[in-house]
Amino acid sequence: MANGAHLLLVDDDDDLLRLLSMRLSANGYRITAVGSAEAALARLSIELPALVISDIRLPDKDGMALFQEIRSQYPALPVILLTAHGTIPDAVEATTLGAYAYLTKPFDAKILLDRIAQALALTAPAATPADGDDGWRAEIISRSQAMAELLAEARLVAASDASVLIRGESGTGKELLARAIHRASRRASAPFIAVNCGAIPEHLLESELFGHVKGAYTGAVTSREGLVQAADGGTLFLDEIGDMPLLLQVKLLRVLQERVVRQLGSDTGRPVDVRVLSATHRDLDAAMAEGQFREDLYYRLNVITLTLPPLAQRREDISLLATRFLQMLAAKYQKTVHGFAPDALEALTRSSWPGNVRQLYNAIEHVCALATAPLVPLTLVQRALRVPTLEVLSYTEAKTRFERNYLVQLLKLTDGNVSDAARLAERNRTEFYRLLSKYDLTAADFRDGNPVADERQE
Numbered sequence: 001m002a003n004g005a006h007l008l009l010v011d012d013d014d015d016l017l018r019l020l021s022m023r024l025s026a027n028g029y030r031i032t033a034v035g036s037a038e039a040a041l042a043r044l045s046i047e048l049p050a051l052v053i054s055d056i057r058l059p060d061k062d063g064m065a066l067f068q069e070i071r072s073q074y075p076a077l078p079v080i081l082l083t084a085h086g087t088i089p090d091a092v093e094a095t096t097l098g099a100y101a102y103l104t105k106p107f108d109a110k111i112l113l114d115r116i117a118q119a120l121a122l123t124a125p126a127a128t129p130a131d132g133d134d135g136w137r138a139e140i141i142s143r144s145q146a147m148a149e150l151l152a153e154a155r156l157v158a159a160s161d162a163s164v165l166i167r168g169e170s171g172t173g174k175e176l177l178a179r180a181i182h183r184a185s186r187r188a189s190a191p192f193i194a195v196n197c198g199a200i201p202e203h204l205l206e207s208e209l210f211g212h213v214k215g216a217y218t219g220a221v222t223s224r225e226g227l228v229q230a231a232d233g234g235t236l237f238l239d240e241i242g243d244m245p246l247l248l249q250v251k252l253l254r255v256l257q258e259r260v261v262r263q264l265g266s267d268t269g270r271p272v273d274v275r276v277l278s279a280t281h282r283d284l285d286a287a288m289a290e291g292q293f294r295e296d297l298y299y300r301l302n303v304i305t306l307t308l309p310p311l312a313q314r315r316e317d318i319s320l321l322a323t324r325f326l327q328m329l330a331a332k333y334q335k336t337v338h339g340f341a342p343d344a345l346e347a348l349t350r351s352s353w354p355g356n357v358r359q360l361y362n363a364i365e366h367v368c369a370l371a372t373a374p375l376v377p378l379t380l381v382q383r384a385l386r387v388p389t390l391e392v393l394s395y396t397e398a399k400t401r402f403e404r405n406y407l408v409q410l411l412k413l414t415d416g417n418v419s420d421a422a423r424l425a426e427r428n429r430t431e432f433y434r435l436l437s438k439y440d441l442t443a444a445d446f447r448d449g450n451p452v453a454d455e456r457q458e
């Protein structure tokens with residue numbers, strides 16, 4: 001749906017301008033229509049639209065010059081160019097400079113509507129809750145329906161004191177969500193203590209969680225309060241709970257049931273009031289079936305489950321996350337990078353992201369470090385995604401590369417034994433040697449320090 005998005009139309013053809021305005025208004029857009037580049041720049045300085053649709057040929061300032069000015073002054077503003085046949089090369093060049101798309105006149109209104117919707121979807125702002133009270137989730141960047149629903153649920157859950165199990169693949173933002181729940185809860189002003197149960201060795205985890213008294217074990221030279229106690233009044237976040245050793249699971253369960261912590265080596269317990277949030281990327285049902293995770297603890301921790309969808313299932317979030325991360329990193333590294341070229345953003349959106357938001361952040365950090373222009377091009381994104389760029393080789397070059405690789409593979413496979421390699425290639429030795437010398441390959445280089453007896457060049 002158009003949702004009343006504001007579009008600026010720029011064309012010196014009055015009839016087209018009128019027709020387009022009617023069509024787009026009928027589709028729910030708010031339209032400002034102007035007949036020249038100067039008028040367009042004036043409008044932009046008054047009110048920034050969500051998108052500009054501009055003819056490439058304009059009377060005063062050329063449409064291309066207008067486009068370039070928009071690029072430099074408002075780099076995040078998407079532009080769709082309209083072109084007649086004579087100006088197609090300019091339009092193609094404009095897309096390499098960051099125009100979202102170009103359409104050749106006469107164009108199909110349906111295609112224009114599709115392009116507008118796509119461009120707006122890539123650049124739409126993050127959803128802001130209607131009550132404006134979004135401080136609790138300020139760190140969570142999202143605009144997908146899936147995340148909006150999850151956050152609405154999290155907000156409700158936060159008001160209760162129920163234990164919450166947050167599930168989701170690694171890097172989906174489980175800890176971020178736990179912090180947000182804490183911030184939205186009545187415990188917000190008390191501590192939020194995060195413990196990564198998978199990262200602390202078993203023998204240390206117990207004393208980290210419950211604390212110890214002086215002399216409880218060799219090396220316990222002073223008494224120490226545990227993390228459960230430190231979270232008193234607040235929230236204890238047990239990350240990677242699926243990695244908690246069975247023995248500690250029993251002890252944790254007892255603390256949660258009795259609401260009393262006993263330091264290692266002490267006989268007396270101290271009352272504690274904590275809300276427990278836990279997270280796992282492991283399949284706890286399978287862990288329970290295998291006897292690796294206690295069922296009673298599972299039910300105590302899992303009063304409510306929230307599941308963070310993998311990034312690939314909320315692709316609408318990708319361009320927003322990427323753009324925000326780029327802005328944050330550009331500021332951090334003091335680089336002049338404003339945004340992504342449309343095809344670069346599309347490549348990011350289409351990628352599979354098995355490492356989820358963490359992997360996306362790392363990719364953007366890579367891109368930001370290597371960026372040399374204000375608009376990140378597709379090639380740089382492909383590099384960060386480790387997608388090989390399509391290299392068009394001549395037939396001869398492609399054949400040469402193939403032959404060289406083929407010979408190298410054969411020599412590796414046979415440890416440099418030319419007789420065996422020639423046999424596999426179904427060529428005689430003389431011919432095989434000729435091929436090797438054509439590519440400057442020496443069989444001896446593939447032998448493991450032991451020259452093969454019968455391999456002497458003929």
Ligand SMILES: Nc1ncnc2c1ncn2[C@@H]1O[C@H](COP(=O)(O)OP(=O)(O)OP(=O)(O)O)[C@@H](O)[C@H]1O
Pocket residue numbers: 139140141142168169170171172173174175176177239279280281321357358361
């Ligand atoms: N929606 C989001 N908005 C902004 N940053 C995010 C979002 N989701 C995740 N991140 C960032 O991605 C990184 C990974 O997030 P987080 O540590 O919360 O994931 P996790 O699911 O707990 O990972 P793991 O299972 O590996 O512990 C963090 O740097 C976090 O700030």
